[in-house]
Amino acid sequence: MKHILPILIGLFFLTFSPKVTAQAQQVNWNTSVEKLSDTEYELVMTASIVENWHLYTTNIPEGGPIPTSFTFEDVGEDFELVGDILESESHTEYDNIFDMELSYFDGKAVFKQKIKLLNPEVKVIQGLVEYQACDDKSCIFSDADLAFALDGGKAAVKQLEVDEKSARLSKNLKLDLKNPELLKGGEQEEGGGNSLAGIFILGFLGGLLALLTPCVFPMIPLTVSFFTKQSGTRKKGISNAILYGVFIVVIYMLLSLPFHFLDSLDPEILNTISTNVWLNIAFFVIFVFFAFSFFGYYELTLPSSWGNKMDSASGTGGVIGIFFMALTLAIVSFSCTGPILGSLLVGSLTAEGGAMQLTAGITGFGFALALPFALFALFPNWLNSLPRSGGWMTTVKVILGFLELALAFKFLSNADLVQHWGILKREVFIGIWVVIFALMALYLFGKIRFPHDGPLKKLSFLRISTGVLVTAFVIYLISGIFGGHLKLLSGFPPPVFYSVKQQESDCPLGLNCFKDFDEGLAYAKANDKPILLDFTGWACVNCRKMEENVWSVPKVYELLKNDYVLISLYVDDRKELTEEKQFNYQLESGRVKKIRTIGEKWATFQAINFHTASQPYYIIMTPDMELLGPPQQYTDTDTYHDWLKAGAESVK
Structure with missing residues (x-):
């Protein structure tokens, strides 16, 4: 956890450094086999490592880099492992990073x-090695397929093949669309712009919250005073302070660059990351960990050597020195900014806005952090109006802790929805939030204290008024347990149909829907109705907002119910397809992708036919594959109603 930044920095160098992109140049793997007896063999894996690079061993302490690890196929069926992996002599030394x-x-x-x-018939064993290698500037995180020939010959790594079944099932995914030019007239660009503006504002608000924490707030007058006093002239001091702010924005923005690389490799990858069950569970644990650090039970810090090195480098002077001053701020303030920035990173990892959404949010965060340094350098007299540091900053941190804790359960809910565990039904989720925000209210009223809280002699007006607002929010949440729609929170709690109460339908709003395209198409043909193709996700916030705020409006609901056949395809559904429905699909890049789950099938279906990976994404079409209008995405009620109505009338 404390080393999340080095991993992100390593990913940045992996993505953009010419020296690192060709990963095979750093570590090359060769295999051989030594026969010990008729039934026993020794598999030998040899890594050739280029000069100035090093590969980590298989035993690394927790919190360190990724250890080298090996896995083998068909263990327990064709062969068994005897003992642990033995490795050649390694070097051990203290690592400052x-x-x-x-x-x-x-x-x-x-x-x-x-x-x-x-099994004596086995001639070849397949394996996989996962490893991390580093030099003094960057790291790579990679894997390699391994193959071992037991008969002394040369073994080839098993490649995925597109066999006859896969070719047939792949062909079935492709639709023969009529009027395909309408796909270029959708709302994707406009909606994406609104989304980017919204996430920038959220990032900016997150940065403002970070400013109020004890790690950042005291730095403002100290840093501004340094620039105004040490720069010789006021003009020079102002220009240095503005440059300092620009570097802060650039440093934070750089954290998002690796995700652009991932997004270009596979347009579905950000959706896969954001809906992966185990990643969501990991995010749940991480956010709970963040929350208790804000409560004051422990502190998250990057290695002290980082701050010392950056502080030393900042004495260089000139533009380079100012850059390292900005980097020093980012490092020493990590214990307060890390959890907020982590929330932003995780919350923005969706296919709805792609990596640009993440960049917009982090840029907003950095801009909010940088703004005070530039403003107070321009207007130094404003420094006198700043409130003094004190216990109020601890209160801000604790409030952020409660918000982190509430957000943590959103990620656990994502995993629960995707896997259909039924643990966090809508009422249970809302009930947990009631408890969290009730505890926040008690804290604001002075009934609960945390380790860093000093004696509370008197409740301020701001603290009391905030406590009253939180109490009102708790009452609002309680109404949701008993059937209230909670429109202010649409998209955060599980959908209404995911309830402890017995529901007539597992479709949104009790509508009649299909979750398989072929089944829905057959029904549409039989009833001579147009299709509303709904690309959605169990963990898609904007999908829930559309269903609860737009679809629920009577004029829209009547069109959905009476005039269309609704086909909802969940691109993040992790339920495995039956063996006969699993297949390999060859992408345009030539890479072969195995389609194992329902979500992988529909995500690929969307990418093939509509060239997008965002959700919600709506298509209206006839059963004969004629598009009735441009695609629609997250939008307002009137726009969506007019779009549906025009499509229905064009059929009539």
């Missing part, structure tokens, strides 16, 4: 694994 003793290999590394055959 990770602040611990680490063992690594230079030049060459050899790993050996003994096996015992259970």
